[in-house]
Amino acid sequence: MAQNFDDVQKLGKDNLDNAVKAMTVLTKGYQAIAAEMVDYSKKSFEDGSATIEKIAAVKSLDKVIEVQSDYAKAAYEASVARATKIGELYTDLFKEVFKPYEAAFGKLVPAK
Structure with missing residues (x-):
């Protein structure tokens, strides 16, 4: 009986350690994502703001359209580039968050 209790x-200690590691990684990851945003x-x-200043300085409609088109x-x-980067940050974050649990799940699932 003492063996089962131990x-x-x-198991409880390991799960708590894994949860703490995961939350630490999650917090740091969200901070990095927030900084990127x-x-x-x-x-x-x-x-x-720079585009508005350029538009205010031009004299012809053609040039306004050109400046606005370049800005757009x-x-x-x-x-698109920033969305891709943030998506990669999320992907990397969740890979890191679940790393502490991989070993625990590996013990539960028998090897083939």
Whole structure:
């Protein structure tokens, strides 16, 4: 009976350790993602402000359309690139979060 209690106690400790490791990784990952989002928002605002200044300085409608078109293209490309990067950050984050549990699941599933 004491052996079973020790096994249960060790399992509980291992699960708690895994949960703490996972939460630590999750917290750091979300901080990195939040920082990336803040950087993107700041850059997007700066680019938009610069474009408005350019539009205000031009004298012809053709040039306004050109400046606005260039901005739209650059904004789209930046948005796609940033979305890809953030998606990769999420993928890497969840891979890291579940790493502590891989060993525990490996013990439960018999090898073939």
